[in-house]
Amino acid sequence: MSHVDDDDIEDPLPSRPTQRSSDEQEVLHVNVKDEVIEINNVRLFSFDEVALNELQNCTSLSMRKNLIHVLTDFPEALQRQLVELDLFDNKIRKIDGFFAQFSSLTKLDLSYNQIKEISGLEPLAPTLTELYLVENRIKEISGLDSLVNLRVLELGGNRLREVGDGLKELVNLEELWLGKNKIAQLGSAFNTLKKLRRLSLQANRLTEVTQDVFPLDANPALKELYLSENGLQEISHVSKLSSIQLLDYSFNPIRVINGDEVNPSTMPILEEFWLTDGKVDSWDEVSKFCGFGETLRTVYLERNPIEQDKRYRDKVYLALPFLTQIDSWPIVNKGNVEADRAIHRR
Numbered sequence: 093m094s095h096v097d098d099d100d101i102e103d104p105l106p107s108r109p110t111q112r113s114s115d116e117q118e119v120l121h122v123n124v125k126d127e128v129i130e131i132n133n134v135r136l137f138s139f140d141e142v143a144l145n146e147l148q149n150c151t152s153l154s155m156r157k158n159l160i161h162v163l164t165d166f167p168e169a170l171q172r173q174l175v176e177l178d179l180f181d182n183k184i185r186k187i188d189g190f191f192a193q194f195s196s197l198t199k200l201d202l203s204y205n206q207i208k209e210i211s212g213l214e215p216l217a218p219t220l221t222e223l224y225l226v227e228n229r230i231k232e233i234s235g236l237d238s239l240v241n242l243r244v245l246e247l248g249g250n251r252l253r254e255v256g257d258g259l260k261e262l263v264n265l266e267e268l269w270l271g272k273n274k275i276a277q278l279g280s281a282f283n284t285l286k287k288l289r290r291l292s293l294q295a296n297r298l299t300e301v302t303q304d305v306f307p308l309d310a311n312p313a314l315k316e317l318y319l320s321e322n323g324l325q326e327i328s329h330v331s332k333l334s335s336i337q338l339l340d341y342s343f344n345p346i347r348v349i350n351g352d353e354v355n356p357s358t359m360p361i362l363e364e365f366w367l368t369d370g371k372v373d374s375w376d377e378v379s380k381f382c383g384f385g386e387t388l389r390t391v392y393l394e395r396n397p398i399e400q401d402k403r404y405r406d407k408v409y410l411a412l413p414f415l416t417q418i419d420s421w422p423i424v425n426k427g428n429v430e431a432d433r434a435i436h437r438r
Contacts, residue, residue, distance in 0.1 A: 168193060
């Protein structure tokens, strides 16, 4: 009996409505003169059910939470004038040549659809700055080389097992979200992203960060790095990220704060360090943050073994008196920091 990959199983197409009731027609009523048009959650099966040619001033169009499965051509005028298009949560499987005549689009959201391959976006290259493809069925990062003006790219919740070299041309990228995939290794995928400020790799299958991921001067602008919910057992090869302000290792089995990697010399402007649900069992590890008095303001260490100490918060604050927040609770009672949790739980 042959095995069928769950990734290859397609949802059946929705049944097309034969006729809309008067109530449904009323739901579709919009002011055709508006610049921002929203036609959300009304079970649209296709664009043909809306008189798109009447949207004379529309620059932002949202058709979220419908049943659209095929991208059929928009009127030429609408293709030229749209700046934002939101097709979040439909049944779209392919992009094909839908965007061939678009000339002004800067923001595109195709999240929560059934897209398996990134293709057909090349015509958007001169203008597109934000692309959202969250929760699709994408297995490979490709088809993006021409989108050199992208600043934000979201590919979380797909079927990616590696990053590859599909990002190397995106030299203006500032935010990259790759959480909730199946990525096990990174290699040099981010080395050309000089302007990258936020990088999320949460909820993947990483067991190590190798030396080639963040070499010297590869990511000089990176301020936020999210590595939570992986299988990382140590903090390694992040010391070259001299602009980092937020470092997230939560939900990893890390027992030791690597002082060679995380220290005021390597990370002179570090403001937040997150290690919720780790394996830290020694107070000596907390003291490794003592040198960050000028910058560090927040640490997350809850649900580590050291939290079993009844004076956990008091001890953290005693070691790091410059903090303004420990875990989810801001420090209010400096004389009795442990009391802050009781106050905020009421």
